[in-house]
Amino acid sequence: MIAAILSLTLLGAVLGAVLGVANKFLHVESSALAGELIEMMPGSNCGQCGFPGCSGAAAAIADGTASPACCPAGGKTLAAQLAAKLGVAVDLSGLSGEGPKIATVAEELCIGCCRCGKVCPTDAILGAARQIHDVLREACTGCASCVEKCPTGALVMRPVPVTLQHWVMPKPLAA
Amino acid sequence: MSEFILLLLSTALVNNVVLIKFLGLCPVMGVSKSIDSALGMGMATTFVITLAAGASWMLDNWLLAPLGLGYLRILTFILVIAAVVQFTEMFVKKASPGLYGSLGIYLPLITTNCAVLGVALINVEQKFSLFKSLLYGFGSALGFAVVLLIFAGLRERVALARVPAAFAGAPVAFIAISLLALSFMGFSGLNV
Amino acid sequence: MKFMKLFRRLKGIGWGVHPADHKRPAADAPVRAMPVSARLYLPLQQHLGGPARPVVLVGQKVRKGELLAEAQGAVSAPVHAPTSGVVVAVTEVAAPHPSGLTLPAIILEADGLDEWTELRGCDAPFALSAAEIGRRVAAAGVVGLGGAAFPSAVKLVGAARARVAALVINGGECEPYLSCDDRLMRDSAPAIVDGIRLMLRATGAGRALVGIEDNKPEAIAAMRAAVAGIGAVRIHAVPARYPMGSEKQLIQVLTGIEVPADGRPADIGVIVHNVGTALAVRAAVREGKPLISRLLTVNGRCANRPGNIEVRIGTLAEEVIAFAGGLKGDGLGLARRVIGGPMMGVQIPHWRVPVVKGTSGILALDATEVDGIAGRETAPCIRCGSCVKACPMGLLPLEMSARIRNGAFAEAIPFGLKDCIACGCCAYVCPSHIPLVQYFAHAKGELAGQERDRLRAEATKKMARQRQERVEREAREKAEAAARRKAGRAAAAGKQGEPACFNPRPD
Amino acid sequence: MNADAPTGRPVASPHAHGGSSVGRTMFRVQMALVPATLYGFWLFGWPSFFLWLLTVVSCLGFEAISLKLAGGTRIKATLLDGSAALTGWLLAMTLPPWAPWWVAPIGGFIAIVIGKQVFGGLGQNVFNPAMVARVALLVSFPVPLTQWVTPLPLTALAAPGFVDGLRIFLTRLPQPDAMASASLLGYSKTEMLRGIDLLHSLAGEHAPAVSWIGARSGSFGEPASLLILGGGLYLLARGVIGWHAPLAVLAGVAIPAAIGHAADPAHYLSVQAHLLSGALMLGAFFIATDYVTSPNTAAGQIVFGLGIGLLTWVIRSYGGYPEGVAFAVLLMNALTPAIDRFIRPRALGRDRKGKALDVARGGVQ
Structure with a gap:
């Protein structure tokens, strides 16, 4: 009995000591996953995902409460990158349905009130007071924040037009 | 010398732990989705099994048997195995964070890989010498790693196949490994 | 070592395919020159690189050879008027592209006079400096006429800077059905050789190797006769094996050296130009003539009179076919319209697309020509490895397509997706009729789109940060x-801190 | 749209095709099997014909049922491509010619359903279906699968006629003792286990002869090794198969066999005996060259073939089973994905590891 207790204690102590020493030499700082994810997010803090800004979404994705596909601005590409980073499979079908959209100004409706530009997270809307505004196609993330601010409904989300440069050969029909 | 080679071959191929003894099926099914992680898992398990086989032999012959504590065998073996696995986990985390991530939960679960405990117990049962125990452990682990690697390759290919919905996922993996077991039966009765 | 060499010789060229070439009788028929059409449609981007910028106004009268649009950017080429007439519109026209999308173009209405503008030729072109030759070639809007349409001057100047040792002239014309290069070599060999010598002068290269497939004996004979006594230019008959006319393959066969992946031929001291380009270079330097017409092949089992036709740039394919002799049964049995060759050409949805500088052929193919055996449908891959054997780049097409089918585009890259030259050998030999090239084109497009998205996201991030800085600064x-107002309450009515409206981009 | 038909969906190049098809390939393989099969019919009589027929038919039947269950749309086209029939044909070639009738449907089920359709059908399987069935049958029913008969040519007086053949096939009449025989490999293994070495056993009067084409017992396709070889050469000439895998298989067996036999003829069979016995020729030219389950590169096929040959020799010489081709094929099938992964063709402009060639290596002078 005593031999058993003693030997188990001894064994436990020796193994514990060995592991303790090993831990000293092999210690690794835990990686700041959320931080890396924040770097990957669009950073426009548009809030479409329902989280308070990109860092909130990144934290939620990192601890698994949000899907990597939750960012509409990042689209399919970002979702795939995040999923690869996390090593998880993600259902991209919800995102692949329609192409990205950007805001466009209906010139006949714009009254030049400047309200849209104040909320644009990327300063993609140009225009001075009482002048018809315009959206910079390259800068618009498609967050649609401006649409609800527009008093005349001049801002509409439209699919990005397909050009020869952006055209992709369709996937062959499955055999 | 030829005796040792024979022992190594027979433990690795003829009496393969996974396909003939059906030990350690859990990680074989779990970590065989890609050849890379299978390679890492194979190496980690080889390390653990070999080390655990030696450590448990020492424990059994130098501590438990002299003190008549044979009834503590399973308990102490698990303790030793857990410690080795812990050590391996730390090492992998340090040496290859990518591999650490891809092995995930299966790395600490090597502790409960029945092949590890099984090999340690068989060693005691067979009354092998220390060197033979190590060899037996290494041979078994080699067999485990080889099967894991082959099976990972098969699964990578099956993942690209248009498997009928009813068989997709685990079912087709089990069928594939059963066919692999069938082919390993060709080694049965192998006798030099 | 010697044994290996012998072995390799016995084995021959391992890669590629040997399709039935269908070059004759079109190649043997004399060239026909097509009269100028009533309207010419001149896309601003007929070349690789940035589109040209129009320098004419609607309603402006121009003469043949006058500049319509100037080059824009480092890699670009100008567009000239193929005949005299009036600019009637600057608008969008259908592109020679499977999507059926449009691209900006100048529409020119011919006045029927076809009178040249003033041309600035040169009687002693070999006295010109290399840079001057480059300038003249650039001004003439010469691009690679083999199909890729890369601005030739950019290549010549780059080659001079990289001090290339040899010029490889591509007379391979490995695409089946096409015979315009063959025809050019038969009819204008001395002029081509003159163009080659001008290119040697422009690049500073010491010698030129002309590779011609051995299924064109007449062209080889004509070219050999033309180079007699010119030591710097040598004619090599190369085995007729598709894709011999591909840059990297031709260089390997002629020089025995491989172009490194991700690299350019200039990296190993070579540049490649097409025989047609050599002719255009000669016209540009000696006569000052811009590239306003080209020779192209009309062929295919549906074409009434296959042959080679001299066509002004901007002519609609519809009109070219009508001039050539029309389609059999008025297009009955037509399965596919193709611009270029059958192996790498593009399918077009209708014939109303203009001939551009890179158009080497117009094909009207019936179903048996397209499918090998009519009515074949795609079957599962049987991993026969035919595609692996055929691939001239040494890639694994079957592994790539299996992954792309599952949507894992990036996983296809380690199997060579980025090295794929889309030559079509794999799909040509596939017994399961899998459209491998289409899988690759799809994946390349999707990956490019992802890369664009990534760059865009980065730009967005930068802009968001700038905005945040601006908001904070404001x-x-x-x-x-x-605070100032508080301090000097007296001047309270003075100025306002906020700008009249936002002006986020003061630049 | 104008008069010419609209093209609809965009398609990529090439707009031409070489004209090869799965059906044509399978047909050529079947043609290559015809001489050996006819010879087998002549040698083993009607029962062997019934066995062959039922095996092929059950493979086709199970293929049709599986496709139907899987909701396939191209059932007829798939059946007509000949792959299922070929699987059945190859399986029949490896069975004992007078095997009882139920071997055929069970074998067909294992080959087609478990070996192939479960993985998704044509092109998706990882193991050779015919060899899966062959091994599963051997392991499950060792007795009927190792009962050989002495060849009794159709023209011989004692040969069973059509009706008698059917009766033998269906009811498993007790065979006359004189008919029972052993294959060379089975015989030598049994004798060896009894402690009689090869020098003595092969000299015995019941020893099966080693002959190139002669009438000898064995599986349906075994005696016709030379005809199989001829069929294989036909496939080589037509470019249906490459030389790498078959040659490697034969070398993989012949080299160790030559060394072993030279060192100890009492325990190791001769090269000739190895090459002509079992299903080696069939394995080398028709099984190891199976597109789906073998590596795609020439170098990979050489490794694959050598592996099959070596494993076959090891199992035959040291293992518990007298024949090893089927096991060896399955083992190497399992290794094929790994071989394909580690042996890849070198891309133009890259080294073997896939890194771009160095520009500074020197260019054209």
């Missing part, structure tokens, strides 16, 4: 202004 300024 808040700070506002606070400071408020």
Whole structure:
């Protein structure tokens, strides 16, 4: 009995000591996953995902409460990158349905009130007071924040037009 | 010398732990989705099994048997195995964070890989010498790693196949490994 | 070592395919020159690189050879008027592209006079400096006429800078059905050789190797006769094996050296030009003539009179076919319209697309020509490895397509997706009729789109950060202004801290 | 749209095709099997014909049922491509010619359903279906699968006629003792286990002869090794198969066999005996060259073939089973994905590891 207790204690102590020493030499700082994810997010803090800004979404994705596909601005590409980073499979079908959209100004409706530009997270809307505004196609993330601010409904989300440069050969029909 | 080679071959191929003894099926099914992680898992398990086989032999012959504590065998073996696995986990985390991530939960679960405990117990049962125990452990682990690697390759290919919905996922993996077991039966009765 | 060499010789060229070439009788028929059409449609981007910028106004009268649009950017080429007439519109026209999308173009209405503008030729072109030759070639809008349409001057100047040792002239014309290069070599060999010598002068290269497939004996004979006595230019008959006319393959066969992946031929001291380009270079330098017409092949089992036709750039394919002799049964049995060759050409949805500088052929193919055996449908891959054997780049087409089918585009890259030259050998030999090239084109497009998205996301991030800085700066300024107001209450009515409206991009 | 038909969906190049098809390939393989099969019919009589027929038919039947269950749309086209029939044909070639009738449907089920359709059908399987069935049958029913008969040519007086053949096939009449025989490999293994070495056993009067084409017992396709070889050469000439895998298989067996036999003829069979016995020729030219389950590169096929040959020799010489081709094929099938992964063709402009060639290596002078 005593031999058993003693030997188990001894064994436990020796193994514990060995592991303790090993831990000293092999210690690794835990990686700041959320931080890396924040770097990957669009950073426009548009809030479409329902989280308070990109860092909130990144934290939620990192601890698994949000899907990597939750960012509409990042689209399919970002979702795939995040999923690869996390090593998880993600259902991209919800995102692949329609192409990205950007805001466009209906010139006949714009009254030049400047309200849209104040909320644009990327300063993609140009225009001075009482002048018809315009959206910079390259800068618009498609967050649609401006649409609800527009008093005349001049801002509409439209699919990005397909050009020869952006055209992709369709996937062959499955055999 | 030829005796040792024979022992190594027979433990690795003829009496393969996974396909003939059906030990350690859990990680074989779990970590065989890609050849890379299978390679890492194979190496980690080889390390653990070999080390655990030696450590448990020492424990059994130098501590438990002299003190008549044979009834503590399973308990102490698990303790030793857990410690080795812990050590391996730390090492992998340090040496290859990518591999650490891809092995995930299966790395600490090597502790409960029945092949590890099984090999340690068989060693005691067979009354092998220390060197033979190590060899037996290494041979078994080699067999485990080889099967894991082959099976990972098969699964990578099956993942690209248009498997009928009813068989997709685990079912087709089990069928594939059963066919692999069938082919390993060709080694049965192998006798030099 | 010697044994290996012998072995390799016995084995021959391992890669590629040997399709039935269908070059004759079109190649043997004499060239026909097509009269100028009533309207010419001149896309601003007929070349690789940036589109040209129009320099004419609607309603402006231009003469043949006058500049319509100037090059824009480092890699670009100008567009010239193929005949005299009036610019009637600058608008969008259908592109020679499977999507059926449009691209900006100038529409020119011919006045029927076809009178040249003033041309600035040169009687002693070999006295010109290399840079001057480059300038003249650039001004003439010469691009690679083999199909890729890369601005030739950019290549010549780059080659001079990289001090290339040899010029490889591509007379391979490995695409089946096409015979325009063959025809050019038969009819204008001395002029081509003159063009080659001008290119040697422009690049500073010591010698030129002309590779011609051995299924064109007449062209080889004509070219050999033309180079007699010119030591720097040598004619090599190369085995007729598709894709012999591909840059990297031709260089390997002629020089025995491989172009490194991700690299350019200039990296190993070679540049490649097409025989047609050599002719265009000669016209540009000696006569000052811009590239306004080209020779192209009309062929295919549906074409009434296959042959080679001299066509002004901007002519609609529809009109070219009508001039050539029309389609059999008025297009009955037509399965596919193709611009270029059958192996790498593009399918077009209708014939109303203009001939551009890179158009080497117009094909009207019936179903048996397209499918090998009519009515074949795609079957599962049987991993026969035919595609692996056929691939001239040494890639694994079957592994790539299996992954792309599952949507894992990036996983296809380690199997060579980025090295794929889309030559079509794999799909040509596939017994399961899998459209491998289409899988690759799809994946390349999707990956390019992802890369664009990534760059865009980065740009967005930068802009968001700039905005945040601006908002903070404005808040700070506002606070400071408020503080100032507080300090000097007397001047309260003075100025406002906030700008009249946002002006986020003062530049 | 104008008069010419609209093209609809965009398609990529090439707009031409070489004209090869799965059906044509399978047909050529079947043609290559015809001489050996006819010879087998002549040698083993009607029962062997019934066995062959039922095996092929059950493979086709199970293929049709599986496709139907899987909701396939191209059932007829798939059946007509000949792959299922070929699987059945190859399986029949490896069975004992007078095997009882139920071997055929069970074998067909294992080959087609478990070996192939479960993985998704044509092109998706990882193991050779015919060899899966062959091994599963051997392991499950060792007795009927190792009962050989002495060849009794159709023209011989004692040969069973059509009706008698059917009766033998269906009811498993007790065979006359004189008919029972052993294959060379089975015989030598049994004798060896009894402690009689090869020098003595092969000299015995019941020893099966080693002959190139002669009438000898064995599986349906075994005696016709030379005809199989001829069929294989036909496939080589037509470019249906490459030389790498078959040659490697034969070398993989012949080299160790030559060394072993030279060192100890009492325990190791001769090269000739190895090459002509079992299903080696069939394995080398028709099984190891199976597109789906073998590596795609020439170098990979050489490794694959050598592996099959070596494993076959090891199992035959040291293992518990007298024949090893089927096991060896399955083992190497399992290794094929790994071989394909580690042996890849070198891309133009890259080294073997896939890194771009160095520009500074020197260019054209």
